[in-house]
Amino acid sequence: MFGFVQRGAVKFLEAEEISALGFVTHAFCTRQGGVSEGPFADLNVGDRVGDREEDVRRNLTLVGEAFSIQEGRLMLMRQVHGDSIRVIDGAMPLPGEVPECDGMITDRPGVALGVRTADCVPLFFVDRIRRVIGAAHAGWRGAALGMAARMADAMKERFSSRYEDILAVIGPAIGPCCYEVDAPVFAALSSRREAERFLIPGGKDRWMLDLAEVSRLQLLECGLPEENILTAGFCTACRQDLFFSHRAGRGRTGRQLNFLMLNAGGN
Ligand SMILES: [Zn+2]
Numbered sequence: 001m002f003g004f005v006q007r008g009a010v011k012f013l014e015a016e017e018i019s020a021l022g023f024v025t026h027a028f029c030t031r032q033g034g035v036s037e038g039p040f041a042d043l044n045v046g047d048r049v050g051d052r053e054e055d056v057r058r059n060l061t062l063v064g065e066a067f068s069i070q071e072g073r074l075m076l077m078r079q080v081h082g083d084s085i086r087v088i089d090g091a092m093p094l095p096g097e098v099p100e101c102d103g104m105i106t107d108r109p110g111v112a113l114g115v116r117t118a119d120c121v122p123l124f125f126v127d128r129i130r131r132v133i134g135a136a137h138a139g140w141r142g143a144a145l146g147m148a149a150r151m152a153d154a155m156k157e158r159f160s161s162r163y164e165d166i167l168a169v170i171g172p173a174i175g176p177c178c179y180e181v182d183a184p185v186f187a188a189l190s191s192r193r194e195a196e197r198f199l200i201p202g203g204k205d206r207w208m209l210d211l212a213e214v215s216r217l218q219l220l221e222c223g224l225p226e227e228n229i230l231t232a233g234f235c236t237a238c239r240q241d242l243f244f245s246h247r248a249g250r251g252r253t254g255r256q257l258n259f260l261m262l263n264a265g266g267n
Contacts, residue, residue, distance in 0.1 A: 044254025
Protein backbone atom coordinates (compact mmCIF):
# COMPACT_ATOMS: atom_id res chain seq x y z
CA MET A 1 0.00 0.00 0.00
CA PHE A 2 1.29 3.40 -1.00
CA GLY A 3 0.32 6.70 0.54
CA PHE A 4 1.29 10.36 0.38
CA VAL A 5 2.87 11.87 3.46
CA GLN A 6 4.07 15.38 4.28
CA ARG A 7 7.24 15.98 6.26
CA GLY A 8 8.55 19.52 6.63
CA ALA A 9 8.04 21.12 3.23
CA VAL A 10 8.32 17.83 1.40
CA LYS A 11 5.36 15.81 0.12
CA PHE A 12 6.35 12.25 -0.71
CA LEU A 13 5.04 8.80 -1.49
CA GLU A 14 5.85 5.95 0.84
CA ALA A 15 5.26 2.20 0.88
CA GLU A 16 3.63 1.15 4.14
CA GLU A 17 5.32 -2.26 3.96
CA ILE A 18 8.72 -0.55 4.21
CA SER A 19 7.69 1.94 6.91
CA ALA A 20 6.28 -0.94 8.98
CA LEU A 21 9.73 -2.55 9.20
CA GLY A 22 10.70 0.25 11.57
CA PHE A 23 14.37 0.46 10.61
CA VAL A 24 14.22 2.17 7.22
CA THR A 25 13.43 5.79 6.30
CA HIS A 26 12.38 6.10 2.68
CA ALA A 27 10.66 8.53 0.33
CA PHE A 28 9.68 8.85 -3.29
CA CYS A 29 9.62 12.64 -3.19
CA THR A 30 7.15 14.55 -5.30
CA ARG A 31 8.14 17.79 -7.02
CA GLN A 32 6.33 19.79 -4.33
CA GLY A 33 7.92 21.72 -1.49
CA GLY A 34 11.10 23.20 -2.98
CA VAL A 35 12.34 26.61 -4.12
CA SER A 36 13.05 26.03 -7.82
CA GLU A 37 11.02 27.92 -10.41
CA GLY A 38 9.68 27.57 -13.93
CA PRO A 39 10.00 24.08 -15.43
CA PHE A 40 12.01 23.05 -12.34
CA ALA A 41 9.34 23.98 -9.78
CA ASP A 42 9.49 23.14 -7.02
CA LEU A 43 11.74 20.46 -5.57
CA ASN A 44 14.24 19.82 -8.35
CA VAL A 45 17.40 17.92 -7.34
CA GLY A 46 18.88 17.60 -10.84
CA ASP A 47 22.12 19.58 -11.08
CA ARG A 48 22.56 19.23 -14.84
CA VAL A 49 19.15 20.23 -16.10
CA GLY A 50 19.58 24.02 -16.35
CA ASP A 51 18.21 24.97 -12.92
CA ARG A 52 19.99 27.44 -10.64
CA GLU A 53 22.74 25.75 -8.59
CA GLU A 54 21.77 27.51 -5.36
CA ASP A 55 18.15 26.40 -5.74
CA VAL A 56 19.18 22.76 -6.20
CA ARG A 57 21.42 22.98 -3.13
CA ARG A 58 18.62 24.55 -1.11
CA ASN A 59 16.21 21.79 -2.21
CA LEU A 60 18.64 19.09 -1.10
CA THR A 61 19.05 20.87 2.23
CA LEU A 62 15.26 20.99 2.66
CA VAL A 63 15.04 17.22 2.14
CA GLY A 64 17.97 16.61 4.49
CA GLU A 65 16.28 18.68 7.19
CA ALA A 66 12.86 17.10 6.70
CA PHE A 67 14.26 13.57 7.14
CA SER A 68 17.13 14.30 9.56
CA ILE A 69 19.79 13.11 7.13
CA GLN A 70 23.21 14.07 8.43
CA GLU A 71 25.23 16.57 6.41
CA GLY A 72 27.09 14.79 3.63
CA ARG A 73 25.24 11.49 4.12
CA LEU A 74 22.87 11.76 1.18
CA MET A 75 24.64 9.80 -1.55
CA LEU A 76 23.73 10.68 -5.12
CA MET A 77 24.95 9.05 -8.32
CA ARG A 78 26.08 10.31 -11.69
CA GLN A 79 23.53 8.09 -13.41
CA VAL A 80 24.68 6.90 -16.82
CA HIS A 81 22.01 4.34 -17.88
CA GLY A 82 24.44 1.52 -17.16
CA ASP A 83 24.35 -1.40 -14.74
CA SER A 84 27.30 -0.79 -12.44
CA ILE A 85 26.60 -0.90 -8.73
CA ARG A 86 28.54 0.77 -5.92
CA VAL A 87 28.65 -1.06 -2.58
CA ILE A 88 29.13 1.28 0.37
CA ASP A 89 30.31 -0.83 3.27
CA GLY A 90 33.72 -0.06 4.71
CA ALA A 91 34.97 3.38 3.72
CA MET A 92 32.45 6.10 3.11
CA PRO A 93 32.64 7.93 -0.21
CA LEU A 94 34.48 11.23 0.04
CA PRO A 95 32.36 14.31 0.84
CA GLY A 96 30.79 15.54 -2.37
CA GLU A 97 31.80 12.42 -4.28
CA VAL A 98 29.17 11.40 -6.82
CA PRO A 99 30.04 7.93 -8.09
CA GLU A 100 29.29 7.11 -11.72
CA CYS A 101 26.87 4.21 -11.45
CA ASP A 102 23.15 3.38 -11.47
CA GLY A 103 22.84 1.40 -8.28
CA MET A 104 24.08 1.56 -4.69
CA ILE A 105 23.91 -0.93 -1.83
CA THR A 106 24.80 -0.42 1.81
CA ASP A 107 24.53 -1.97 5.25
CA ARG A 108 25.62 1.29 6.88
CA PRO A 109 23.02 3.08 9.03
CA GLY A 110 22.62 6.79 8.39
CA VAL A 111 23.66 6.63 4.74
CA ALA A 112 20.84 7.76 2.46
CA LEU A 113 20.96 6.25 -1.04
CA GLY A 114 19.44 8.65 -3.56
CA VAL A 115 18.16 8.16 -7.08
CA ARG A 116 17.15 11.08 -9.30
CA THR A 117 14.40 10.46 -11.82
CA ALA A 118 11.97 12.06 -14.26
CA ASP A 119 10.23 9.08 -15.96
CA CYS A 120 12.89 6.40 -15.37
CA VAL A 121 12.15 3.81 -12.68
CA PRO A 122 13.49 4.31 -9.16
CA LEU A 123 13.99 0.93 -7.46
CA PHE A 124 14.37 0.33 -3.73
CA PHE A 125 15.51 -2.92 -2.09
CA VAL A 126 15.40 -3.88 1.58
CA ASP A 127 16.72 -7.13 3.05
CA ARG A 128 14.46 -7.19 6.10
CA ILE A 129 16.55 -9.83 7.90
CA ARG A 130 20.13 -8.74 7.24
CA ARG A 131 19.22 -5.06 7.15
CA VAL A 132 20.84 -4.21 3.86
CA ILE A 133 19.35 -1.66 1.46
CA GLY A 134 19.76 -0.79 -2.20
CA ALA A 135 18.62 1.91 -4.58
CA ALA A 136 18.80 1.88 -8.36
CA HIS A 137 17.84 3.76 -11.50
CA ALA A 138 16.48 1.94 -14.54
CA GLY A 139 15.30 3.54 -17.75
CA TRP A 140 14.90 1.40 -20.86
CA ARG A 141 18.65 0.92 -21.21
CA GLY A 142 18.99 -0.14 -17.58
CA ALA A 143 15.96 -2.41 -17.98
CA ALA A 144 17.56 -4.00 -21.05
CA LEU A 145 20.71 -4.60 -18.99
CA GLY A 146 18.63 -6.34 -16.30
CA MET A 147 19.35 -3.76 -13.61
CA ALA A 148 16.62 -4.86 -11.19
CA ALA A 149 17.89 -8.45 -11.13
CA ARG A 150 21.51 -7.24 -10.98
CA MET A 151 20.68 -5.42 -7.73
CA ALA A 152 19.07 -8.47 -6.09
CA ASP A 153 22.00 -10.62 -7.24
CA ALA A 154 24.54 -8.13 -5.89
CA MET A 155 22.82 -8.14 -2.49
CA LYS A 156 23.00 -11.92 -2.50
CA GLU A 157 26.66 -12.02 -3.53
CA ARG A 158 27.95 -9.31 -1.25
CA PHE A 159 25.68 -9.64 1.81
CA SER A 160 24.31 -13.20 1.48
CA SER A 161 20.77 -11.83 1.15
CA ARG A 162 18.11 -14.42 0.38
CA TYR A 163 15.62 -13.47 -2.32
CA GLU A 164 12.70 -14.32 -0.06
CA ASP A 165 13.94 -11.74 2.47
CA ILE A 166 14.20 -8.91 -0.05
CA LEU A 167 11.39 -6.40 -0.42
CA ALA A 168 11.57 -4.53 -3.72
CA VAL A 169 9.70 -1.30 -4.41
CA ILE A 170 9.15 0.07 -7.91
CA GLY A 171 8.55 3.80 -7.63
CA PRO A 172 6.69 6.33 -9.80
CA ALA A 173 7.78 6.17 -13.45
CA ILE A 174 6.33 6.89 -16.87
CA GLY A 175 3.50 4.46 -17.54
CA PRO A 176 2.49 2.48 -20.65
CA CYS A 177 -0.23 5.12 -21.13
CA CYS A 178 2.41 7.72 -22.08
CA TYR A 179 5.66 5.98 -22.99
CA GLU A 180 5.70 5.43 -26.74
CA VAL A 181 8.96 3.90 -27.96
CA ASP A 182 10.47 3.15 -31.36
CA ALA A 183 12.26 0.24 -33.00
CA PRO A 184 15.67 0.53 -31.24
CA VAL A 185 13.99 0.31 -27.82
CA PHE A 186 11.79 -2.54 -29.00
CA ALA A 187 14.89 -4.38 -30.27
CA ALA A 188 16.66 -3.94 -26.93
CA LEU A 189 13.78 -5.38 -24.90
CA SER A 190 11.73 -7.67 -27.13
CA SER A 191 13.87 -10.78 -26.60
CA ARG A 192 13.18 -10.74 -22.86
CA ARG A 193 10.78 -13.28 -21.46
CA GLU A 194 7.08 -12.29 -21.54
CA ALA A 195 7.91 -9.18 -23.56
CA GLU A 196 4.29 -8.96 -24.74
CA ARG A 197 3.38 -7.94 -21.20
CA PHE A 198 5.42 -4.72 -21.31
CA LEU A 199 5.71 -3.90 -25.04
CA ILE A 200 2.20 -3.16 -26.28
CA PRO A 201 1.88 -2.60 -30.05
CA GLY A 202 0.91 1.00 -30.92
CA GLY A 203 1.16 2.55 -34.38
CA LYS A 204 3.52 1.49 -37.15
CA ASP A 205 6.93 0.71 -35.63
CA ARG A 206 5.68 2.09 -32.33
CA TRP A 207 5.08 0.39 -29.01
CA MET A 208 3.88 1.49 -25.56
CA LEU A 209 6.45 0.42 -22.98
CA ASP A 210 5.63 -0.47 -19.38
CA LEU A 211 9.01 0.11 -17.71
CA ALA A 212 7.86 -0.81 -14.22
CA GLU A 213 6.59 -4.17 -15.49
CA VAL A 214 9.99 -4.97 -17.05
CA SER A 215 11.64 -4.63 -13.64
CA ARG A 216 8.84 -6.54 -11.88
CA LEU A 217 9.17 -9.50 -14.25
CA GLN A 218 12.95 -9.52 -13.84
CA LEU A 219 12.62 -9.70 -10.08
CA LEU A 220 10.08 -12.52 -10.31
CA GLU A 221 12.40 -14.41 -12.65
CA CYS A 222 15.22 -13.81 -10.22
CA GLY A 223 13.26 -15.58 -7.49
CA LEU A 224 11.65 -12.83 -5.44
CA PRO A 225 8.18 -13.89 -4.26
CA GLU A 226 5.41 -11.93 -5.99
CA GLU A 227 4.17 -10.47 -2.70
CA ASN A 228 7.64 -8.99 -2.05
CA ILE A 229 7.46 -6.74 -5.11
CA LEU A 230 5.48 -3.52 -4.70
CA THR A 231 4.66 -1.18 -7.58
CA ALA A 232 3.64 2.43 -6.92
CA GLY A 233 1.77 2.71 -10.20
CA PHE A 234 1.77 6.49 -10.63
CA CYS A 235 2.59 7.68 -14.15
CA THR A 236 5.01 10.62 -14.01
CA ALA A 237 3.80 11.97 -17.36
CA CYS A 238 0.10 11.82 -16.40
CA ARG A 239 0.80 13.41 -13.01
CA GLN A 240 2.96 16.43 -13.71
CA ASP A 241 1.27 18.09 -10.75
CA LEU A 242 3.15 15.58 -8.58
CA PHE A 243 6.20 14.54 -10.58
CA PHE A 244 8.74 15.73 -13.10
CA SER A 245 8.44 13.99 -16.46
CA HIS A 246 11.18 14.21 -19.07
CA ARG A 247 8.82 13.07 -21.82
CA ALA A 248 5.89 15.30 -20.89
CA GLY A 249 8.20 18.27 -20.20
CA ARG A 250 9.85 17.76 -23.61
CA GLY A 251 13.27 17.44 -21.99
CA ARG A 252 13.08 20.71 -20.05
CA THR A 253 12.17 19.70 -16.51
CA GLY A 254 13.65 18.80 -13.13
CA ARG A 255 14.43 15.55 -11.32
CA GLN A 256 12.69 14.23 -8.22
CA LEU A 257 14.60 12.63 -5.41
CA ASN A 258 13.92 9.06 -4.29
CA PHE A 259 15.93 7.83 -1.32
CA LEU A 260 16.11 5.26 1.44
CA MET A 261 18.28 4.97 4.54
CA LEU A 262 18.82 2.53 7.38
CA ASN A 263 17.96 4.36 10.58
CA ALA A 264 20.92 5.05 12.85
CA GLY A 265 20.66 3.28 16.18
CA GLY A 266 18.34 0.54 14.88
CA ASN A 267 14.75 0.53 16.16
ZN1 LIG B 1 0.63 8.28 -18.32
